[in-house]
Amino acid sequence: MSKSRGSKSKLSRDPWPRNRSGLAAGGRDHLRVARETLHFVSARMGTSLLVWLLVGIALALPAGLFLLQVNLGAMTDAWDGRPGLSVYFQLDASDPAIQEVVETLRGDASVHGVTFISQAQALAEFQSYASLSDALELLDENPLPASARAVLAGGSGLADLQRLADMVTSAPGVAEVSVEKTWLERVTEITRVISRLGIMLGLLFGIGAVLVTATSVRLAIEARLEELRVLKLVGATDGQIRRPFLYFGVFYGLGGGLVAAMLISLSLLVVETPLTNLLGSYSQNLELAGFDPSFLGVLFAIGGVLGVLGALLAARARLGNLEIL
Amino acid sequence: MSQIEFHQVSKRFENGHEALRDITAAFEEGSMTFLTGHSGAGKSTFLKLLLCLDRPTRGQILVNGVNVAQIPPVRLAYYRQNLGAVFQDHHLLTHRTVFENVALPLRVVGLKEKDIGKRVRAALSRVGLLSKEGLFPRYLSTGEQQRVGIARAVVTRPKILLADEPTGNLDPALSRDIMQLFEQFHQFGTTVIVASHDRELIETMDARIIELSHGAVVRDETEYASGEVLSDESHHVEV
Numbered sequence: 001m002s003k004s005r006g007s008k009s010k011l012s013r014d015p016w017p018r019n020r021s022g023l024a025a026g027g028r029d030h031l032r033v034a035r036e037t038l039h040f041v042s043a044r045m046g047t048s049l050l051v052w053l054l055v056g057i058a059l060a061l062p063a064g065l066f067l068l069q070v071n072l073g074a075m076t077d078a079w080d081g082r083p084g085l086s087v088y089f090q091l092d093a094s095d096p097a098i099q100e101v102v103e104t105l106r107g108d109a110s111v112h113g114v115t116f117i118s119q120a121q122a123l124a125e126f127q128s129y130a131s132l133s134d135a136l137e138l139l140d141e142n143p144l145p146a147s148a149r150a151v152l153a154g155g156s157g158l159a160d161l162q163r164l165a166d167m168v169t170s171a172p173g174v175a176e177v178s179v180e181k182t183w184l185e186r187v188t189e190i191t192r193v194i195s196r197l198g199i200m201l202g203l204l205f206g207i208g209a210v211l212v213t214a215t216s217v218r219l220a221i222e223a224r225l226e227e228l229r230v231l232k233l234v235g236a237t238d239g240q241i242r243r244p245f246l247y248f249g250v251f252y253g254l255g256g257g258l259v260a261a262m263l264i265s266l267s268l269l270v271v272e273t274p275l276t277n278l279l280g281s282y283s284q285n286l287e288l289a290g291f292d293p294s295f296l297g298v299l300f301a302i303g304g305v306l307g308v309l310g311a312l313l314a315a316r317a318r319l320g321n322l323e324i325l
Numbered sequence: 326m327s328q329i330e331f332h333q334v335s336k337r338f339e340n341g342h343e344a345l346r347d348i349t350a351a352f353e354e355g356s357m358t359f360l361t362g363h364s365g366a367g368k369s370t371f372l373k374l375l376l377c378l379d380r381p382t383r384g385q386i387l388v389n390g391v392n393v394a395q396i397p398p399v400r401l402a403y404y405r406q407n408l409g410a411v412f413q414d415h416h417l418l419t420h421r422t423v424f425e426n427v428a429l430p431l432r433v434v435g436l437k438e439k440d441i442g443k444r445v446r447a448a449l450s451r452v453g454l455l456s457k458e459g460l461f462p463r464y465l466s467t468g469e470q471q472r473v474g475i476a477r478a479v480v481t482r483p484k485i486l487l488a489d490e491p492t493g494n495l496d497p498a499l500s501r502d503i504m505q506l507f508e509q510f511h512q513f514g515t516t517v518i519v520a521s522h523d524r525e526l527i528e529t530m531d532a533r534i535i536e537l538s539h540g541a542v543v544r545d546e547t548e549y550a551s552g553e554v555l556s557d558e559s560h561h562v563e564v
Contacts, residue, residue, distance in 0.1 A: 013391060013395065014400060014403060015389040015391040015396075015404060016389065016403075016484060018400075022435070025435025025436075025437075026435070028435065028437070029432070226416070227421075230418060231429065232402075232405075233405065233410055233416070234405065234410075234433055234477070235403065235404075235405035235406030235408075235430065235433055235434070235481075236402060237399070237403075238402070240402075323378075
């Protein structure tokens with residue numbers, strides 16, 4: 001009851017019943033506006049190309065860094081070697097003390113496996129490899145310490161390695177702990193830096209893309225100001241007046257996405273040969289990951305969204321207080 | 326209840342100029358009225374308030390009983406879809422053809438293309454420009470451009486047709502043609518209000534005349550004819 005009274009009072013604020021054109025009419029209007037906007041964009045190809053190039057560059061840099069990060073991550077995952085630590089025991093360390101350290105390492109969840117090398121094994125290995133083996137025979141006692149090498153399990157990181165080192169350094173019988181920071185750890189750190197750089201650049205260049213689109217849409221609004229005034233006079237809603245410019249944003253953003261995809265694929269072509277050679281020297285094959293249809297889809301979607309944001313920004317600033325006459 | 330009612334409407338601009346003073350007037354549905362007066366008398370302001378291009382400082386403007394100043398901004402568009410407006414500077418879009426100019430309001434209300442074609446051609450036929458639908462406005466004479474503006478204003482079959490100095494740039498013969506067009510639309514039942522300073526021309530038309538001076542009504546022919554009010558040319562007496 002109260003609901004119907006409420007809606008009646010709402011209706012009575014219009015002098016005439018509202019013209020309800022329906023979804024079909026809305027769809028027709030969207031199609032017409034999209035067609036007209038596409039025509040407008042293609043008729044000013046010089047300006048449009050410039051905008052696409054600017055938006056494309058703004059998208060390509062963070063997207064390229066993202067690809068780099070994905071590939072470095074994949075490379076480190078695929079690497080056979082695992083980081084670990086080596087524990088060297090004092091020459092006079094007791095067997096129980098050594099055993100306790102080895103068991104402590106074996107019992108840790110982040111450890112994949114522990115290899116214990118006794119003093120005798122160390123000497124035997126040394127003698128089989130080193131040319132100085134004869135010299136060792138001149139010594140009274142074996143100078144090589146017993147050692148244990150712990151290898152980290154997959155998913156464990158540098159923090160686990162450091163924790164294990166701290167844990168065993170103060171244990172009785174331990175002379176020295178050597179943490180093996182391989183180049184893979186460094187790559188992981190570089191990947192992290194690239195990831196953060198990518199986020200920062202993504203934000204900055206995203207803002208840049210929005211501003212470029214906003215400026216271009218603003219120019220388009222200025223060029224059609226007279227038409228907008230007439231449209232408002234004949235009863236166009238704010239949505240209808242904004243609509244062409246949102247399509248501008250979409251077209252500029254999608255075009256920017258296309259340019260970004262082209263730039264990235266061009267860059268990949270350029271670096272392919274030297275990268276293959278570089279990875280070949282580390283016995284790695286070049287298998288670029290990430291540059292796939294889903295990546296392109298996301299790139300286009302981000303371009304479209306940034307374009308719409310720019311268009312909204314321009315429309316809000318210029319059309320908000322548009323005077324009809 | 327009249328279709329349009331002005332109740333003690335005043336409009337004062339920020340610079341202190343009072344464009345309208347305490348105007349009270351009513352317009353019946355399907356009536357035809359001329360607003361006249363010297364330049365700056367308040368004719369254009371009167372029409373702009375009715376179009377909701379501006380708001381009165383005091384008083385109320387009711388259309389079908391609704392105070393138009395209280396129509397929320399988001400719904401003003403639907404209000405304007407029921408109005409037709411013609412201006413001295415006809416505001417045609419130079420990069421669109423005559424057909425496209427006239428079709429604009431129909432696209433706004435969401436008509437189908439085939440209906441738009443029919444309605445636009447009917448309106449152009451009514452103003453005698455059917456043969457020029459494919460031309461751009463710059464290839465038309467001033468009088469023809471004004472007629473395109475009128476076709477655009479009437480193509481949606483508005484409830485109210487407002488015209489601000491529609492014959493301002495035209496010679497007397499063309500002006501008469503234009504006024505006769507307004508007369509025709511009035512015959513179809515549209516409420517027509519035309520602001521014009523051309524007193525000689527409007528005196529020849531069979532319509533109500535309201536004269537404004539310094540923002541106030543100084544003559545309302547309907548009331549004058551009934552003998553209720555006003556000394557005709559005094560310019561000092563307010564209704």
